[in-house]
Amino acid sequence: MTLSELLPSLGHAGLDRQLWPSTTHLDELGRVCIGGVPLTEVADEFRTPTYVLDEQDFRTRIRRYQSALPGVSIVYAGKSLLTTTIARWIAQEGLGLDVCSGGELATAMAAGVDPARIILHGNAKTPDELRDAAAIGVGRIVVDSPLEIAFLAGQVRARQTVLLRVIPGVDIGGHPAVTTGVDDQKFGFTIAGDRARDAVQRILNQPCLSLTGLHCHIGSQVADPTLYGQTIARMIALMADIRTRFGVTLPDLDIGGGHAVPYVAGDPELNLARFAEVIEHSLESACTAADFPRPALTIEPGRAISARAGITLYRVVAVKSQPGGRTFVAVDGGMSDNPRVALYGAKYTVALANRHTATPSATVTVVGRHCEAGDVIARDVELPADVHPGDLLAVACTGAYHHSMASSYNMVGRPPLVAVAEGRCRQLIRRETIADLLSRDCDVPSLPWG
Structure with a gap:
């Protein structure tokens, strides 16, 4: 019997095989793994947000x-x-x-x-x-x-x-x-x-x-x-x-x-x-x-070919419930790494990636960090009611038109792209840094830090 069968509430992970990379599974701790690598390890090594490609x-x-x-x-x-x-x-x-x-x-x-x-x-x-x-x-x-x-x-x-x-x-x-x-x-x-x-x-x-x-x-x-x-x-x-x-x-x-x-x-x-x-x-x-x-x-x-091979990792920064309104789960990325929601009204599947929880689900809207009301990752999705700052979220089907359409809006650097296979990670594109962004500004005499 699998862990998912023993713990039905792992349905929170949303691991629909039609949406997630083919190697996706949950380990004994309830962590989402792709290419034999727990996504928590990817986030620890490369920080978030990060594109992950199977x-x-x-x-x-x-x-x-x-x-x-x-x-x-x-x-x-x-x-x-x-x-x-x-x-x-x-x-x-x-x-x-x-x-x-x-x-x-x-x-x-x-x-x-x-x-x-x-x-x-x-x-x-x-x-x-x-x-x-x-x-x-x-x-x-x-x-x-x-x-x-x-x-x-x-x-x-x-x-x-x-x-x-x-x-x-x-x-x-x-x-x-x-x-x-x-x-x-x-x-x-x-x-x-x-x-x-x-x-x-x-x-x-x-x-x-x-x-x-x-x-x-x-x-x-x-x-x-x-x-x-x-x-x-x-x-x-x-x-x-x-x-x-x-x-x-x-x-x-x-x-x-x-x-x-x-x-x-x-x-x-x-x-x-x-x-x-x-x-x-x-x-x-x-x-x-x-x-x-x-x-x-x-x-x-x-x-x-590429869409379902990719996912995006985000870290939860804040959770906010408005009286009589939605519960917003704010993450450390947004429309700069995924503009498709703002452009096309695209919809996405989101899963809690770092732990198992027996808490019932709640309907939330996952939003980004940018100063735009339209900066949304996924509207009205089901996540565990105890989702909190520090949790790791994975968004499915982001291998196409995410890295290629990313921007540095609000002077936020674009995420790295990390390939996973056979239990190993390989960085294909590094994270864009503040130094990278300032290097194009012709009137910056020197960077304010080393």
């Missing part, structure tokens, strides 16, 4: 994609979470890497990633970013505007492979901030109005550019695989029309990522097996209908 979970999710989609090229979306170590994991697992800034490209190169396996994205790439990517020899540049076509044509010294980003006109029905497949948004060229076809003509007119395919992305947190089926049908129809108009048969189709993961119990998740079935059927049907040769398919998961 290497085994991260790699396992990659392998699930490879197993479910053996004929598909899988490219990791680096914007979700990227360091040089993570870039090496990606390369070791045989994935490509997509980047969308000069900094992400530099990280990939510092990690020794083969440039041929890199895709450069972005709706407003700078001339320097385009020039550097072409000079390095990245495998594909996704063209997102007419100006990029003209600039690349005038700058590249060797023939550069490009994809054209197309808006497929598929609405996922989500938050406007994460819906990218509809016409009225900043990415790509619409099918409507011949914008995409005009861009194809522009590229084909440039002998130094090699158009090998189309790219699209319909949005984030997409749980319904049939939306990808609709996307494939529209993209294949466009590729067939391009063949008819220009006599060019494009061999590559990249349908992006955006695969949904759950953040709280009951959230929908993209079923990989069903996704594989839908894209196979859709490709077969669309290519047969258009008498078009089947293109090589690429997908770009990011969040679906």
